[in-house]
Amino acid sequence: MRTPGRDIVVVAASAGGVEPLRTLLAGLPAGLPAAVLVVLHVPAQGNSVLAGILDRAGELPAAPAVDGEEIRPGRVYVARPDHHLLVSDGKVRLSRGPQHNGHRPAADPLFMSAALDAGPRVAAVVLSGTLDDGAKGSEAVHRRGGAVAVQSVGECAFTGMPSAALAAVPEAEELPVRKLTAWIEQQSRTPVRGEDPMPDDDLEREIDLLLRESPALGDPDGELIGFSCPTCNGPIYEQQSERNIRYICRVGHAWSRYSMVDAQSNAVERALWVAVQRLEERVQMLQRMCRSAEERKQTLSLQYFREEEERTREALETLRALQSGIGRGAEAPAGAERGESA
Numbered sequence: 001m002r003t004p005g006r007d008i009v010v011v012a013a014s015a016g017g018v019e020p021l022r023t024l025l026a027g028l029p030a031g032l033p034a035a036v037l038v039v040l041h042v043p044a045q046g047n048s049v050l051a052g053i054l055d056r057a058g059e060l061p062a063a064p065a066v067d068g069e070e071i072r073p074g075r076v077y078v079a080r081p082d083h084h085l086l087v088s089d090g091k092v093r094l095s096r097g098p099q100h101n102g103h104r105p106a107a108d109p110l111f112m113s114a115a116l117d118a119g120p121r122v123a124a125v126v127l128s129g130t131l132d133d134g135a136k137g138s139e140a141v142h143r144r145g146g147a148v149a150v151q152s153v154g155e156c157a158f159t160g161m162p163s164a165a166l167a168a169v170p171e172a173e174e175l176p177v178r179k180l181t182a183w184i185e186q187q188s189r190t191p192v193r194g195e196d197p198m199p200d201d202d203l204e205r206e207i208d209l210l211l212r213e214s215p216a217l218g219d220p221d222g223e224l225i226g227f228s229c230p231t232c233n234g235p236i237y238e239q240q241s242e243r244n245i246r247y248i249c250r251v252g253h254a255w256s257r258y259s260m261v262d263a264q265s266n267a268v269e270r271a272l273w274v275a276v277q278r279l280e281e282r283v284q285m286l287q288r289m290c291r292s293a294e295e296r297k298q299t300l301s302l303q304y305f306r307e308e309e310e311r312t313r314e315a316l317e318t319l320r321a322l323q324s325g326i327g328r329g330a331e332a333p334a335g336a337e338r339g340e341s342a
Helices: 018-026 050-057 107-121 135-143 160-168 177-189 201-211 257-295 299-325 334-339
Strands: 008-013 035-040 062-064 076-078 084-088 091-095 122-126 147-151 173-175 223-228 235-240 245-249 254-256
Touching (some): 008 018, 008 177, 035 050, 084 107, 107 122, 107 135, 122 177, 135 254, 147 177, 254 257, 257 299
Antiparallel strands (some): 223 235
8 A cells, every 4th residue: 555645735814925925826736635625714704716716726626624524635624704714534524713913814723733633744835924923833733743844035025924934844845836836746746754743632622622612711822921922811821832822821822922912912002092082082171161161261270171182182192103113013133034943
């Protein structure tokens, strides 16, 4: 009996990733002896047209993933909006479990679940995207004997995700998209040698949390630190590996370093907008009180309300200046992506 090749191909993309996905699927043959599972960061609301786009791109049939269906070679399974796409016992699983890196679907859960389920039979591909979703999952795939490749950073519209995956797995191949198709076909037809990886309790626990029908609180591994989760405000635990630092809360929301910074920026911006709105309302209220005191010849009250209005305007100007200094959606620094751990 022939030793199987890497028959589970997991692909992740975000900003600037639709065209590379189309090119990748267009180059794969109909007889590919592997299944392709795709995650693209999409909004939770509405229907995604990605499966239709990819179905027309090449010879492999593509469709939205269905929970519980058997994974078969020569097919493309596309993550649905607001659902993680997972691999478990050779089947597709959909989960509305905790967001990872601020996304659902996210790359890390797909990559980690595939690594846990199929070990060395996994080939992972990271395409264009911001920040660093997929870095932790790429590390898991590599650690458990799978292969990792990324789109050449020089041709990416957004370099964050592939650069972060390279930092997490320096052994990963960096190839143009058109060469990634040949890499996938080669991986699918090359017999996998080596023993199955050792059990991974931490990985099993995390995937089990995603597969639960309802969230279950638990203390994650790692050091409890003085941060709160940007999603649920729960306590955050810091987890460190050889090349990664990660943050996870008791509910299971998980964040990489860069996605944590981005999420905190968003949370601070939301809080600043609320504060600005309240201060603007206070200015309007004080203006009404000034007019009323002036009409009634209440000199002392008028002076007090005008001083309060002036102080409120100063605070409002300070908050507006802070708003302009809060960065959102920035990519990881290019120099750090290659030279530091993600």
